[in-house]
Amino acid sequence: MSFFTYLEEKITELLFQLFFLSLVSVVLLFYGVDMLFVVLLIIVFISIQGLLEWCMYQKKRSASRQIIDLVDGLQEAYYIADILPKPKEFQNEAYYYALKKACKAMNDEISRITEEKQAYQDYVEGFAHEIKIPIGALSLTFDNMKNYSLKKETDKIFQLVEQMLYYARSENTEKDYFVKQLYLDEVIHKVILKFRYSLMEHKVTIDIRDIEKIVYTDEKWLIFILSQIMQNAIKYFDKQENKLTIYSQDNETNILLMIEDNGCGIEASDISRVFEKGFTGSNRNKANAMGMGLYLSKRLCDRLGLHLDIASKEKEYTRLIITFPKGTVHNFSK
Structure with a gap:
């Protein structure tokens, strides 16, 4: 003024x-x-x-x-009424009183919504844990019966439930991760084994090289991130000879893990949006896509102190790059 x-x-x-x-x-x-x-x-x-x-x-x-x-x-501006100095002017006292009442009502509403959200999240996590047990039993039964068609469908259900569970937990990763030394090749092989039937169905040739590296992160979350990337690659294979290439690169300050497929690729105009929630792209078959896999992978990488990037050329390839900082300690997002 x-x-x-x-x-x-x-x-x-x-x-x-x-x-x-x-x-x-x-x-x-x-x-x-x-x-x-x-x-x-x-x-x-x-x-x-x-x-x-x-x-x-x-x-x-x-x-x-x-x-x-x-x-x-202030990071949470709705607490301003609690730290503002009380005015001495008669009219300003009325405004101050109105602000205090409004902020109290807002904080009460935020507390109520937070409690409801936490209760809903607890329910979702509990449901996901419980439902995974019978789904796993069905998958094992169909595997023993060599009924791979039904096993594939139960595995899809399992993956969707798992995605729901990790989405519910994605805001509180710091409460659920355990950083330890991991051998990258062992983790990769676990993920490939998890998708072996889908890879065989699509007749995918897998080229793995130079992945005997040590990284430091949470194994469970890393397997989920790699599973989402693998699932995304399998979903968009469109050639007679499908190929999946996995390799790493050791730099001075970090280790890069590259996962590349020769699928349909991504339009240049869509590259900047692939990590957005619900984005499936303009050149892909959206009937089987929810746009959650890469969104969750990016979100969890950010929270675990990793970096996820993508490169692609339409009708040729899509490459996902995960950057692991070297050393036993690095910063994690809160």
């Missing part, structure tokens, strides 16, 4: 002061006081009053700036 805007808000008070100054001047002149003295008196009064108003303006401006900085520095 400028100084002139501040004066406009006090126009009634200033007009009264000018009226009072004019009245005093007329009285002084009526009683024969020298006009020069009256003019000097008017100048002195206006100067002093102007200086006082300027000082008051600077004081209020400084107080306003402090409140603005206080609000900007």
